[in-house]
Amino acid sequence: MNGMVLVAGGNNDHPVDSAELYDPSTETWTITGSMNDTRYGHTATVLPNGKVLVTGGFTGEVFLNSAELYDPSTGTWTTTGSMNDARNFHAASLLKNGKVLITGGFNGTIIVNTAELYDPSTEIWTNTGNMTDARDGHTASVLTNGKVLVTGGFTTLLTNGKVLVTGGSDGTTATNSTELYDPTTGTWEVGDSMRSPRDFHVASILTDGRVLVIGGFNDIHAINSAELYYSSIGTSTN
Numbered sequence: 001m002n003g004m005v006l007v008a009g010g011n012n013d014h015p016v017d018s019a020e021l022y023d024p025s026t027e028t029w030t031i032t033g034s035m036n037d038t039r040y041g042h043t044a045t046v047l048p049n050g051k052v053l054v055t056g057g058f059t060g061e062v063f064l065n066s067a068e069l070y071d072p073s074t075g076t077w078t079t080t081g082s083m084n085d086a087r088n089f090h091a092a093s094l095l096k097n098g099k100v101l102i103t104g105g106f107n108g109t110i111i112v113n114t115a116e117l118y119d120p121s122t123e124i125w126t127n128t129g130n131m132t133d134a135r136d137g138h139t140a141s142v143l144t145n146g147k148v149l150v151t152g153g154f155t156t157l158l159t160n161g162k163v164l165v166t167g168g169s170d171g172t173t174a175t176n177s178t179e180l181y182d183p184t185t186g187t188w189e190v191g192d193s194m195r196s197p198r199d200f201h202v203a204s205i206l207t208d209g210r211v212l213v214i215g216g217f218n219d220i221h222a223i224n225s226a227e228l229y230y231s232s233i234g235t236s237t238n
Contacts, residue, residue: 099183195225
């Protein structure tokens, strides 16, 4: 977004629909167009065409399956196709083919293991393979080989193109489990477990292809530990 940062929605004693832009060059904020729905616990993904896809969340009354697009050239929002499932505290990953993978989340009744793909060219959602475990508050990271690694509660794109999902919660406890999504087959495989269970942590891809997982909660308190996932050998270490 031309170096600017879009912040949209969230919770300010109640969910909001407002959005604003931060300009690092001037260190100032400006108001931009409001979303069509109030929402928090949603995701925001910058698409290859420069638009931002916002999905799901919670209005304070309703768990959403709706999605909308922000156009930075006009500062306006338009609705796009709705997801197949309502989701809150789910994860979104931009795949190398330009599609967006949405995983897990809470649908208002249960935490789900379902996943679906958004195609920006058609604005249509299609279901893909389910994760092994239901989870929210996880990370999903796209690896350099194109696969997606899911850990605990969030997601990260690895250099192999797979998506890594790490940690998260199953609704009762934080988990240390991970799994990998392969976009070429639409299937998941169990990955090496993290050293510590955690949800609402963060995950970052390093320049050498490793995934750094930091902080989060372990059911009792916030934690300050960090660990590394080696995508080349499929293991993690403190």
